[in-house]
Amino acid sequence: MTFSGLRSLVLLVLLNNSLSQLEDICLEMSRLNWLDLEGNRIEAVGNVTFGSCNMLTVLVLQRNRISHLYKHAFSPLQKLGELDLSNNKIQRIPEDLFVDLGELLQLNISYNPIVEFQMDHFDNLHKLKSLSIEGIEIGNIQRRMFEPLKNLTHIYFKKFQYCGYAPHVRSCKPNTDGISSLEDLLANIVLRVFVWVVSATTCFGNIFVIAMRSYIRSENKLHAMCIISLCCADGLMGVYLFVIGAFDLKFRGEYNHHAQAWMDSAECQVVGALAMLSTEVSVMLLTYLTLEKYVCIVYPFQYIAPRRGRTVSVLVSIWVLGFTIAFFPLIGKGLFRNFYGTNGVCFPLHSEQPETMGAQVYSIVIFLGLNLVAFLIIVISYGSMFYNIQRTGTRAKEYSNHIKKEVTIAKRFFSIVITDSLCWIPIFVLKILSLMQVEIPGTISSWVVIFILPINSALNPILYTLTTRPFKETILQVWDNYRQRRSLSSIQQSAYTPSFTWLEMWPQQDPPQAEMSCTLGKSHLLPMESTNGT
Numbered sequence: 044m045t046f047s048g049l050r051s052l053v054l055l056v057l058l059n060n061s062l063s064q065l066e067d068i069c070l071e072m073s074r075l076n077w078l079d080l081e082g083n084r085i086e087a088v089g090n091v092t093f094g095s096c097n098m099l100t101v102l103v104l105q106r107n108r109i110s111h112l113y114k115h116a117f118s119p120l121q122k123l124g125e126l127d128l129s130n131n132k133i134q135r136i137p138e139d140l141f142v143d144l145g146e147l148l149q150l151n152i153s154y155n156p157i158v159e160f161q162m163d164h165f166d167n168l169h170k171l172k173s174l175s176i177e178g179i180e181i182g183n184i185q186r187r188m189f190e191p192l193k194n195l196t197h198i199y200f201k202k203f204q205y206c207g208y209a210p211h212v213r214s215c216k217p218n219t220d221g222i223s224s225l226e227d228l229l230a231n232i233v234l235r236v237f238v239w240v241v242s243a244t245t246c247f248g249n250i251f252v253i254a255m256r257s258y259i260r261s262e263n264k265l266h267a268m269c270i271i272s273l274c275c276a277d278g279l280m281g282v283y284l285f286v287i288g289a290f291d292l293k294f295r296g297e298y299n300h301h302a303q304a305w306m307d308s309a310e311c312q313v314v315g316a317l318a319m320l321s322t323e324v325s326v327m328l329l330t331y332l333t334l335e336k337y338v339c340i341v342y343p344f345q346y347i348a349p350r351r352g353r354t355v356s357v358l359v360s361i362w363v364l365g366f367t368i369a370f371f372p373l374i375g376k377g378l379f380r381n382f383y384g385t386n387g388v389c390f391p392l393h394s395e396q397p398e399t400m401g402a403q404v405y406s407i408v409i410f411l412g413l414n415l416v417a418f419l420i421i422v423i424s425y426g427s428m429f430y431n432i433q434r435t436g437t438r439a440k441e442y443s444n445h446i447k448k449e450v451t452i453a454k455r456f457f458s459i460v461i462t463d464s465l466c467w468i469p470i471f472v473l474k475i476l477s478l479m480q481v482e483i484p485g486t487i488s489s490w491v492v493i494f495i496l497p498i499n500s501a502l503n504p505i506l507y508t509l510t511t512r513p514f515k516e517t518i519l520q521v522w523d524n525y526r527q528r529r530s531l532s533s534i535q536q537s538a539y540t541p542s543f544t545w546l547e548m549w550p551q552q553d554p555p556q557a558e559m560s561c562t563l564g565k566s567h568l569l570p571m572e573s574t575n576g577t
């Protein structure tokens with residue numbers, strides 16, 4: 044193709060033709076200013092293609108098939124202000140491709156299968172205002188790449204996470220990953236408020252139960268030990284949310300300046316590991332408590348009350364296992380890269396960055412292996428306990444009493460299983476979807492981390508202590524004592540009796556040691572319920 048006689052042409056648009064070869068296109072059009080070759084079949088840009096185009100200011104090569112670029116292909120274009128190479132097949136940008144483009148204001152290299160960028164690719168683009176690298180995975184992204192671009196005001200990436208590497212750029216797209224935005228660690232105002240509410244509830248509930256349990260002398264030390272353990276684990280979730288809330292406050296309005304440092308920081312890693320520790324220990328403890336209850340209700344005669352040694356060793360192994368699970372990814376950096384720091388909330392449920400093979404397998408084993416098995420054990424055990432109690436219950440003499448009993452059991456059963464399901468089913472679904480390569484919006488993940496994940500931690504104190512019969516009885520007793528004391532003290536000044544006794548057995552009977560833990564198990568299953576029938 045020739046363009047002889049077009050010496051004074053300024054603008055040339057050859058849209059959607061089938062040009063595939065270009066030989067010094069400007070030779071005959073030395074004043075060409077604007078060249079739009081969008082949607083052709085150009086495969087290579089060689090050393091002579093734009094050899095004479097030294098007046099060109101806009102060059103559009105969008106939607107071609109360029110896979111090969113000569114390293115000084117654009118060097119003659121001293122005045123180029125806008126270069127669009129998007130939607131081509133460029134895999135590698137030659138080292139010095141942009142070195143002579145000092146006047147460039149806009150560069151678009153989006154949607155190319157580029158595998159790697161060099162640190163100094165953009166170094167000479169002093170005037171660049173807009174850089175578009177959409178649709179490209181930048182595995183080796185570094186701050187250094189964009190630092191020389193002092194005048195850059197707009198940058199377009201594939202992922203929000205990359206914005207953290209160009210903190211000086213005013214406008215970065217995409218501007219949120221659903222969890223964080225350029226301004227805030229927690230993008231959503233509701234999340235910002237609720238991170239404190241949930242954190243306070245969780246911390247308060249668990250600390251309250253720990254305090255009560257150790258303040259009031261407990262009859263069953265072993266069970267109390269399990270519950271305190273559970274509260275400690277659940278309390279860690281409150282601590283985790285508290286730290287996230289605190290850093291959200293700290294970074295308010297300028298998160299993007301700190302994003303990368305925050306996600307790489309030791310704080311983020313440790314806090315993420317704490318959340319992991321909390322969920323895993325909590326899950327394992329709930330499973331243990333459930334199994335214990337199950338064995339004692341379904342096989343009441345074979346059941347042997349746990350010895351101190353066994354309970355302690357089970358608790359210790361649960362905690363050791365929990366610590367191992369949570370902190371192992373921090374040790375194996377090579378295998379996991381940054382396991383926790385893949386998003387602002389430091390919990391490995393949502394990641395825009397591709398996970399390493401190790402990290403992927405690990406989170407599947409934990410979230411879909413361990414947790415799913417634990418969840419199934421809990422559901423099946425409670426189901427079978429419920430069935431069992433119902434079956435024995437039908438033999439009860441008083442019918443109305445029986446109905447009442449069943450309703451209470453059902454309520455308790457459903458509240459335990461439903462909170463567990465509420466907490467874990469969304470996480471299983473999320474993990475399965477991400478296994479199936481479904482894109483999960485970050486918004487969903489952030490709500491899961493702030494609302495769903497802590498549900499168990501916030502409600503466990505209520506389910507396993509505050510609504511149970513022994514607890515209510517203690518409260519009633521304390522209240523009675525208080526009232527008595529008041530009426531007494533009005534008569535007799537010095538009437539003081541130490542009144543706190545933790546009634547963790549049934550007042551009507553004196554169970555032998557072996558049955559105690561079992562009645563205990565039932566006491567948690569049947570709040571305010573009499574066991575005269577057994």
Ligand SMILES: *[C@@H]1O[C@H](CO)[C@@H](O)[C@H](O)[C@H]1NC(C)=O
Binds near residue numbers: 091
């Ligand atoms: C372009 O490259 C060819 C060989 O690939 C070479 O012979 C030619 O001299 C080069 N032209 C310019 C202007 O650099």
Ligand SMILES: *[C@@H]1O[C@H](CO)[C@@H](O)[C@H](O)[C@H]1NC(C)=O
Binds near residue numbers: 105129130152154199
């Ligand atoms: C860069 O190119 C892509 C694809 O052609 C387009 O969608 C995008 O809007 C361009 N970016 C800018 C900043 O013009």
Ligand SMILES: *[C@@H]1O[C@H](CO)[C@@H](O)[C@H](O)[C@H]1NC(C)=O
Binds near residue numbers: 193
């Ligand atoms: C940025 O742009 C301004 C004018 O827009 C210019 O004066 C300044 O030299 C540029 N900065 C650099 C580092 O080139």
